[in-house]
Amino acid sequence: MTVRIITRLDIKGPNLVKGIHLEGLRVLGKPEKFARYYYEEGADELLYMDVVASLYGRNNLLDIVTRTSKEIFIPLTVGGGLRTLDDIKTVLRAGADKVSINTAAVHRPEFIREAANRFGSSTIVVSIEAIRRSDGRYEAYTDNGREKTGLDAFEWAIHTAELGAGELLVTSIDREGTGKGYDLELTRKIAKSVPIPVIACGGAGRSADISQVVWEGKADAICVASMLHYTAVKHLRSLDGFEFEGEGNIEHLKANKGFSKVEESSIAAIKKELAAKGILCRYPLEEKVA
Template identity: 55%
Template sequence: MQPPRLISRLDIKGDNVIKGIHLEGLRVIGAPREIARRYYQAGIDEIVYMDAVASLYGRNNILSVIEQAARDIFVPLTVGGGIRTVDDIVAALRAGADKVAVNTAAIGRPTFLREAAEMFGSQCIVLSVEAKRRGAKEWEALTDNGRERTGINVLDWVEEAESLGVGEVMVTSVDYEGTRRNFDHDLFRAVRERVSLPVIGCGGAGRVEDLVEALIDDRIDAVACASLLHYAHASVSEIKAAISNAGIPVRIEASK
């Protein structure tokens, strides 16, 4: 069993890292290169870059950000937002990404996931899910950075995506995202029960304890943070110390 991963999520708009609530009301945080380098030096395990407006405008301008990061950051980099074709994946990998996260294009044509996994390997393809609660144990998958409804049941969708060959799934709760009210643990547990592939939980962490609970009780494989790190509510070292103190093996050392 691999140690759980602590992931920094950087939502990108233009030249800036931004942060919102429920994927809306975006606030500028700072320059992607400086923020990513700071987290890398602090010991972050991975970084996910999400182009917040790529699907809306039908383009992807994030690759220059990835090229900069790949020069001096040596942890896995994932790119999401605007990944619509095989050519988009090729461009992302050439820019320095290790993985791509796909949402809108996959819902529009699920076989894209199989084609991508067969061409680049399952380890390269992440299903990104924007989940909106619709009932006690039901969530709808949204697209276009939470702007568009699909009518698709999240739990059925992650199960289908696993059968199509994706390597992992990143689940973001639209209801909790940016609120710092805690994760939607019901969502994480429900997804965990439906798939055997690695699950990344994202959206809503406000305390270090939220991350520990997700890793232990929800049995997910990684947690992705934005607000918790961006606003210095907790540092990478504090989070990892808490995870380690809970009896979970974790990579502690920081990068030079």
Template identity: 60%
Template sequence: MSNLRIIPRLDIKGQNLIKSVQLEGLRVIGDPQEYAIRYYHAGADELIYMDIVASLYGRNNLSDIISRAADQVFIPITVGGGIRSVDDVRHILRSGADKVAINTAAIARPELISEVARRFGSQAMVLSIEAKQIAPGKWEAYTDNGRERTGLDVIEWAKRGAEMGAGELMVTAVDREGTRKGFDIDLIQQVRSAVSIPVIASGGMGTIGHFLEAAQEGGADGVAMADVLHYGRMSLADIRAAALDAKLEVRDI
């Protein structure tokens, strides 16, 4: 059993760390480098960087930010947003990322998942899924920061992504993102039981209790969080201590 991972998520627009609510209404937080280094020293297990406007421009612009971070941050870095091809993946990995998170391009051409997994290893291929609930126990996958419908059922898409070679899933509940109302536990449970690869829960963390729920009830292998850390509502040390108290398998630092 691998450790439950505590993962700050850094949404980037241009050179700025930003925060949104339900993937809209962006607010500038500050310099992503400062936050990345702070979270690294505070004991983050990984970092996720998402270029949130990249899909509009069709390319990821984070290589400079990532190469700066990789010089000072020695934990796995996942980068997503606007990654369209094996060449894009190679560029981001060469910049210092360990993994790429792909959503829009994988939905447009699922073979890309297999191509990336074959070329760089499945551990480098994270399938990013933006889920919106459409009925009780049913979710549709979206692209372009929760703006574009795909008609794909999230659970079926998660299964297909795993079969095609994704090494990990990052599942963002768009309805919960930035609301601090808690993760969509039903969504995490259903995805978790549909696949045998790790699942990262994203979208909705407001309390340490939400973190524990995602792990204990949802079965998440990693929990991504942004708002609660960026605004100093809680610390990574607090989260880790609560996880250890709850007998969750986290890295003890």
């Protein structure tokens, strides 16, 4: 089977942002422009995560989803603050293919079953954000790592799969944005205990981290963000200057600074590396996007 490279785009209001430990957000630009670039570069899927969904209205996000889905024909997952079946329906109608849910599922696990029954299991991605505790256990969190749940991440993963989750997005909050590599133990334990695909998220710093989380972490798919965003920024800037929207920290862009802890890479370079290590993925792409 082939491993998927999923480009994760964190969204705040109208902007693509990226942070460390999901805090200290930096503004990077318009998400749909990045999405289009990643689509053309050979991303296997896209993930839009509304990182401050509870603080902002949804119209920005829905507009971005609609604009994206009209010109991008790979699977698009959307998450962040989806609490009701109607929320899911709204996002799917805007053009998402799948949704990612976390907080609402933790508060009421039956929500997973209801969503899977209504929209099909394959549409429902359950997001598990985990933090490793000093005793070696992993606890599930919500709200981008801000709220404890008291749930053991491994038990919770098995339970969500039983309730009808189609895939699990497993994020290490400890590693998120650090470039120190994926949390292999977290990913492997969950991947081996559930029958559904597991997407590893949080910590990619270099291509070798990605092949490692496939071989050792048993991940079925991988989320990548920081490694790709600055290459994309440079590309987009070379096209038409660069437009910024709204408020936020853009000083780093003016200063032309990347993420110092992360190797700047591209989807093609990552896939080439995976292929060289004998990991099957959609590479090379046969046709360029017209």
